[in-house]
Amino acid sequence: MGRGLQLGKIFGIPFRIDYSWFVIFLLITTSLSLFIFPDAYPDWGAAQYWIVGIATSLLFFASVVAHELAHSAVSIRSGIPVKSITLFIFGGVAHIAREVTHPASELKMAAAGPLCSIALCGLFSGLWWVSRDFSVHLSALAWYLAIINGMLAVFNMIPGFPLDGGRVLRSILWMITSNYRRATRIATMTGYGTSYLFILGGIAIFFFFGLLNGLWLVFIGFFLNSAARSSYRQSMVRDALKGFVARDVMTKGLPSIPRNLTIKELVQSQLLISSSPCFLVADGERLEGVLTLHQIKELPREDWDITTVGQAMTPVEKLKAVKPSDDVISMLERMEEGTLNLVTVVEEGRMLGLILRENVIQFAYRLQELRT
Ligand SMILES: [Zn+2]
Known part of the structure; x- marks a missing residue:
């Protein structure tokens, strides 16, 4: 779910629409305007079906945003910032910056969304009730929004993690x-x-x-x-x-290679015998960059003998550095936020080692296996 449209901010939270969301928007609008409203109100004109259909669909979209904002408001109040809100085919997701540390905050945060949807269901039911005597269009819109918000609350309360209901269950x-x-x-x-x-x-x-x-x-x-x-x-x-720092997960003693070597020469001379996931590109003592196995695999094979290590590497200026005492979980979160695959571990200007994201994940799995 990486692609989407950035739509600015709501209450300071970046707000994105994933491309898959347009599918559901089209599906809802067309099914309302072509089937549901024409079935229920056969005497309307075509324009009326489309206007009420689009308005209902947009308010449905606003209801989903309100649901996510409810989660976000409680999250911010418990001191956990919200990185972004994304709408996609199955609804919305509020990405919180870190995991909750207290069950009571998780309970409040998870329940806030469905409660907001229930409140909206009540609100639109009320609107339907008062408008049904004077506007058939408004009452039709209110009726479907009441139903759809009710369904949103029920669907989200299904007790399966990671749905809201699953989070409520987990917190309890x-x-x-x-x-x-x-x-x-x-x-x-x-x-x-x-x-x-x-x-x-x-x-x-x-x-x-x-x-x-x-x-x-x-x-x-x-x-x-x-x-x-x-x-x-x-x-x-x-x-x-939990409890590990950058020093514990870093890779040390990486092989060093010169920048003017071609990828083909590197593969022939080093890659087949070395099990290292990456190489330091250095000129004597001075580090110039880092080349990972992943970067080599990304290169088309026919370019291997014309591309040098210096051209394919990530130059040292572009590498992010962490301190050896940095907490691994928050480091991983920052890597995920910035879509970084590697960081260097630097202490007083000296590089101690490298951390590759995939290595940290593997490290976590190995620990997990030892514990269970
Ligand atoms: Zn929710």
Whole structure:
């Protein structure tokens, strides 16, 4: 979900729309304007279907933003900054800068979104109630927004991690057991369970009732399944790395190569015998840059004999440095924020080693395996 449109800021929080969101916006607008409103109000004109359809769709979009802002407001109040809000095909995500450290804050933060959706459901129900005597258009719009916000609240309260309901469940388990790992594990298992229910239920609806809606459920099921897997992995990595500093995870004693070597020469002379994930490009004592295995793989093979190490490397000026005593988890968060794959560990102007993101993740997995 890396691509999207940056739309400025709401209350200081950067706000992005993922391209996949336009699919759902089109789907909702067309199904309202071409099917739902024409079925319910056969005497309207075509323009009326489209105007009310687009207005309903835009207010639905505003409702999702309000839901995410509710999460964000509670998060900021508990002292955790919100990096951005992204809207995508299944709704919205508020990216918080770090994980919550207290179950009570997580409970409040997770519950805020669905509570906001329930409040909006109530608000639009009220609007429907007062407008139904004087404006059929306004009441139609209010009715669908009440339903859609109600559905948003219900869907998000499904107790599968990483949905809001899963986070609520985790925070409650966390309070009861005082064990974050066990709480995360149970909430994730519920997430997997729910995702399989969606997939199987969707298949059953499709085959036994011949309804295409079933496929939509299968689609949601797969999404929940992969979301549960990746957020479980992420929280386990953070958990494993707790207490470690940059010095513990850095790679030392990397092989040093000259900048005028071609990639082909490097591959022939070093790569086949060395297991190092990267090379220091140096002129005697002076470090000029770093070349990773990943950068070499990215280069087209036919360019290997015309490209030099100096051309392919990341020059030293572009490398970010951390201190050996820096906390690994916050370092990893900064790397993820800046999409950095490596940082150098520098103390008093002297480079002690390098940290590759993939190595830190592998390190976390190894620790995890030793513990379970
Ligand atoms: Zn939510």
